[in-house]
Amino acid sequence: MTMTYMSRLIRIGAIALCTWMAVPSIASAQGYISPLIGYDFGGDSSCPEITNCEDRHLNWGVSAGSLGSILGSELEFAYAKNFFGDIPGVSSSVLTLMGNGMIAPRFGPVQPYWLIGLGLMKTHVDFSATTIENSENHFAWDTGGGLIIFFGRNVGVRGELRYFHAFSDLDILGIQIANTKLNYGRAAAGVVFRF
Numbered sequence: 337m338t339m340t341y342m343s344r345l346i347r348i349g350a351i352a353l354c355t356w357m358a359v360p361s362i363a364s365a366q367g368y369i370s371p372l373i374g375y376d377f378g379g380d381s382s383c384p385e386i387t388n389c390e391d392r393h394l395n396w397g398v399s400a401g402s403l404g405s406i407l408g409s410e411l412e413f414a415y416a417k418n419f420f421g422d423i424p425g426v427s428s429s430v431l432t433l434m435g436n437g438m439i440a441p442r443f444g445p446v447q448p449y450w451l452i453g454l455g456l457m458k459t460h461v462d463f464s465a466t467t468i469e470n471s472e473n474h475f476a477w478d479t480g481g482g483l484i485i486f487f488g489r490n491v492g493v494r495g496e497l498r499y500f501h502a503f504s505d506l507d508i509l510g511i512q513i514a515n516t517k518l519n520y521g522r523a524a525a526g527v528v529f530r531f
Contacts (some may be wrong), residue, residue: 365404366530370494372397374524376416381520393418408438431458434478450481457502474502484528492528
């Protein structure tokens, strides 16, 4: 790994962290943690559409952040196994770490939200039959929206659709696939624990 590449990764991580912290704190903001489960669709994932997909693979993740009455922020980690589909002798995954700003107006127990952010996307492909593996780190952005419904003061449920897009071209085994920037959508649901 070259120093230029390493310094680029450090800058990307710093930008993701700054994005997460960019939304100003609000006196009424409350922290939350939200484990999620979902599946990827469209773009480069194994499911071409959100519905009618037989090669659907679950992914999981967790987000933590704060929500005020209008604005919020979060840091989200997510992992998708067999992202490129079930291929004999091949395993693949995509890992994301995204810092997001949120617009999330609160209407009683209901809080719709829209988010946008920056972060890191790591792809990994392992060709087990030939013991060859390939891992790539990408600077990426995401956007999406959803709805949180709280049942009482501290617990709620969440559903969302989110879109992820890498800034750099996909590179597998040292071969850059020109004009193919990794992108996909994700449908997810989770529990929200507010504190």
